[in-house]
Amino acid sequence: MSDPTARVLELLSLLQTHRFWPGGELAERLGVSHRTLRRDIDRLRLLGYPVDATPGVAGGYRLAAGAHMPPLLLDDDEAVAIAVGLRAAAGAAVAGIEETSVRALAKLDQVLPDRLRRRVGAVHANVVPLRWRDHAGPTVDPEALALLSLACRDREQVRFDYERRDGEASSRLAEPHQLVSAGRRWYLVAWDVRRGDWRTFRVDRLARPRLAGARFPPRPVPGGDAAAFVARSLASMPTRHRVELVVHGPADAVAATARYLGGDVEPIGDGRCRVTMRGDSIEWLALAVAEMAMLHQVELDGPPELVGEMARLAGRLTTLVAAAG
Amino acid sequence: MSDPTARVLELLSLLQTHRFWPGGELAERLGVSHRTLRRDIDRLRLLGYPVDATPGVAGGYRLAAGAHMPPLLLDDDEAVAIAVGLRAAAGAAVAGIEETSVRALAKLDQVLPDRLRRRVGAVHANVVPLRWRDHAGPTVDPEALALLSLACRDREQVRFDYERRDGEASSRLAEPHQLVSAGRRWYLVAWDVRRGDWRTFRVDRLARPRLAGARFPPRPVPGGDAAAFVARSLASMPTRHRVELVVHGPADAVAATARYLGGDVEPIGDGRCRVTMRGDSIEWLALAVAEMAMLHQVELDGPPELVGEMARLAGRLTTLVAAAG
């Protein structure tokens, strides 16, 4: 491997897998003379990657943090770990970075060797249950997110099967423009080619997405803002379960619990807050209220079905305790 | 930028940020002739990165998935997203990949520019509360994990403050050999230099870890297996809260819930399973039992303090429901 390009890449890789390298060892590994190694190190520095060097008997080279990111050279395991972490982050509605997670995942996915993609799938299957599971409604397939994100970026048409809210399924051909995450849910804003109009698609109701192979020119989203478009589409939909609580306790503690449970907090003075939580699953909401009630004093003014569910939970627990006591 | 090395790196970067590039545009961006661009593409292919090309009027180049990972060239946002995802994964005891996550995080951390590291910290502060919060005991600082992982890898001594189980604090100088994750907890197996013996340190009780600047030769871990060493150390410790439930329901459904809650499942026939859960926080255990009880029929044979806690919860809920109804 006498090509300087390959050598510099390998040098970067070596510097990333061990902090310290004595110059002699590096030169030997790369199969070049000591002098040439120094020149390669210089080249790296010219490229903006700061390589520290220590003289003296225990000297050597190390890669330090610089002004910008060097290319990351990952081994298989690390790539899998990153993919799994990103998939989890993308599915978890991690405030503020979901979209970037998906973008990074798409970038990784594009070059991830098949064998690693299989491993990621296997690991992910064991990871997701550790989190919210189906409490927050159907989960989004991160693979689909990655594919759609790539398609948006590269302006490639996609085909997929879509099941409407009323249950009717159809096959679609669309020009994807933007992914929008709202809470725990993802929406795709796309131009539906066959229907000749803009649509928003819920990603969790979309099956077998695949690239159609054709590219398309950009087209202005109505209103110029995809997020606003989704918001408008959502506003025309019936609302789901929703509960309001009055919680007694210091605002920051309540806010911490509420954020953990995915609720909104609004202080209403007098050491109390109004907490609003939404959810698809009445069971999940009941548990969230129970958790809030365990940590703080709570007044519930909820919808009847939630009160009923909580009564059922309270009854079950009472029975359970009675049997155990 | 006429250096071929830099050019190839930039070419890789361009290919990763857009799937399709017409040759002409690439050539212009890189400031080289068309012919030279083709040669650079060839070089990438020789290096093992498969670059697909499409002839024809809408032709261009694209980077495909190959046999091994190409260097990942991330922009700032993506690097932050990956760091956040990895920190979350490392802290979540994601089955089977925690250690790799930490390794990847360490690699990233080593070259992460400061401004990005600050952003990661800020985002992470808003992310962690979305997860288990303090339910599962003190959280581990992913920054510390990354640093310790680097120190293990590069065999650098570390200093840190450590608080023993009995509350006594001391300053330590250690030669770190291995990080071991057990459940939601991390342990560092290290040679304590001042005491001249092997120790295991709980990472969440360790403060201000920093590199001591000295390197050390490897030293065989007693028994040859760090994980076993930790297990032996743990075996000599008193156990924490623990609860056993008998759960009625199909084994796989119960197993799914239990895995989500972090419990162990053992089918005992007759459509029942024994579920064992452990935790530091009695409140968290009570909630976990409540959640299990909501989804399945449960018999509790728990420790009295847990029964008491559950009685308290049941009472609170009953009051809450009565007030709401």
Place this chain on the structure above:
DNA sequence: AGGGATGCGGTCAGATCCTGGCCGCAATCA
């Protein structure tokens, strides 16, 4: 069916660079 745009690969000549070897110097550690 044909034309245009695009990618592929060959060849060539000149300029550029890369490499290894040598030197003296500075910093660090024992």
Place this chain on the structure above:
DNA sequence: TGATTGCGGCCAGGATCTGACCGCATCCCT
């Protein structure tokens, strides 16, 4: 103080890289 290591200058020969030109294949659109 001496040994080890990194740094940078210098040099000469050889490898390479570059841009230019060419004909060819493929694909899409007209």
